[in-house]
Amino acid sequence: MNAMLVTLLVSLLSASVAGLSGAAETSQGPHRVVMHLNSGDEKVQRGALNNIRNLYQEVGREHLLVELVVHGAGLPLLTKKDSTLAPELAQLKTAYDVEFTACSNTMKAQGLTRADLINQVDRTVPAMVRLMELQEEGWAYIKP
Amino acid sequence: MNAMLVTLLVSLLSASVAGLSGAAETSQGPHRVVMHLNSGDEKVQRGALNNIRNLYQEVGREHLLVELVVHGAGLPLLTKKDSTLAPELAQLKTAYDVEFTACSNTMKAQGLTRADLINQVDRTVPAMVRLMELQEEGWAYIKP
Amino acid sequence: MNAMLVTLLVSLLSASVAGLSGAAETSQGPHRVVMHLNSGDEKVQRGALNNIRNLYQEVGREHLLVELVVHGAGLPLLTKKDSTLAPELAQLKTAYDVEFTACSNTMKAQGLTRADLINQVDRTVPAMVRLMELQEEGWAYIKP
Numbered sequence: 001m002n003a004m005l006v007t008l009l010v011s012l013l014s015a016s017v018a019g020l021s022g023a024a025e026t027s028q029g030p031h032r033v034v035m036h037l038n039s040g041d042e043k044v045q046r047g048a049l050n051n052i053r054n055l056y057q058e059v060g061r062e063h064l065l066v067e068l069v070v071h072g073a074g075l076p077l078l079t080k081k082d083s084t085l086a087p088e089l090a091q092l093k094t095a096y097d098v099e100f101t102a103c104s105n106t107m108k109a110q111g112l113t114r115a116d117l118i119n120q121v122d123r124t125v126p127a128m129v130r131l132m133e134l135q136e137e138g139w140a141y142i143k144p
Numbered sequence: 145m146n147a148m149l150v151t152l153l154v155s156l157l158s159a160s161v162a163g164l165s166g167a168a169e170t171s172q173g174p175h176r177v178v179m180h181l182n183s184g185d186e187k188v189q190r191g192a193l194n195n196i197r198n199l200y201q202e203v204g205r206e207h208l209l210v211e212l213v214v215h216g217a218g219l220p221l222l223t224k225k226d227s228t229l230a231p232e233l234a235q236l237k238t239a240y241d242v243e244f245t246a247c248s249n250t251m252k253a254q255g256l257t258r259a260d261l262i263n264q265v266d267r268t269v270p271a272m273v274r275l276m277e278l279q280e281e282g283w284a285y286i287k288p
Numbered sequence: 289m290n291a292m293l294v295t296l297l298v299s300l301l302s303a304s305v306a307g308l309s310g311a312a313e314t315s316q317g318p319h320r321v322v323m324h325l326n327s328g329d330e331k332v333q334r335g336a337l338n339n340i341r342n343l344y345q346e347v348g349r350e351h352l353l354v355e356l357v358v359h360g361a362g363l364p365l366l367t368k369k370d371s372t373l374a375p376e377l378a379q380l381k382t383a384y385d386v387e388f389t390a391c392s393n394t395m396k397a398q399g400l401t402r403a404d405l406i407n408q409v410d411r412t413v414p415a416m417v418r419l420m421e422l423q424e425e426g427w428a429y430i431k432p
Binding site: 249 | 340342428430431432
């Protein structure tokens, strides 16, 4: 009887220790950074793209995930018609597979559809929800 | 004697497992987002309020807590005398029970008392401390 | 034999509980805040320094670590030639031992070396990497 209890304890304890190791594993995955852009100022936009490039150059593509979440006055950066930095965006996509997210609420407010956005955009979702959820999953947040 | 030790172990183990579940529970509670506003630009202020509304519309009032922490040049947003967005603040309070926090250090610097602030303000505390503490408790941070 | 197993269990359990307490200890250590500055606007720069001072005055030097990470258009704040707030920086260093970090990528882009920076600068590293790593270690992030 005691032996059974001890066996049970060992099982429970293993589960408990596994839970702790799980947390450790997470911290050993790739670095994850969400960048938040809502500025229509080309200097700020160019700065954000430079920041992303610098980060990949320092850390290495295989060790890093960056997602740029764009909304409000920043959205023209991701439109075919108005983006003044389309070549830079294409280069970041090719070289590092940076994720580009356009805010679906801003699109609605500005009367834009997916076809109005540059091809490199990966998803259209509410920006605030995305910024919240990625931080909940442990991504670092940077506002360039 | 062994039986007592086993009982003790079970108690200790339960406490340990409870600690782990506690962490899990937290991540299943409502989403929590602290928004940081220190701009006197009405466009930025209006954008912040729109961001909060969008978030509640997407996630639902029962699943979300948003606190807007206002200081520095942003504080006039929360004063009776100077707020140009008082109706929007009142609507966010009524519809979603958004929390509004005014910086007590800024109030002192600008010679303001609680009576100078709109009724919807929930607390007056040092903004930096609040931004730090909420993040320490796991709240996501967004600077609109 | 059972006694040995029980002893083993107690050891394992202690390790497990120690792991949990380790997490608790971290949250009882000093508060840690990384401030992100990339603005050349003296109002924003002065605001950031005031925010840091307010935080130390509220929380107390022994309970708080603040690091100011400066890059891009903000870097002149930390140069001997262009800083308009050198006395304030020196005072924050003396009174609270605030950490000042200058972005090495920005320095290269602007043709600056360590000798061009004020003495209070503690390190020159890529700003984005630093902002990411400190958040990964649990530091709160504030963009003044």
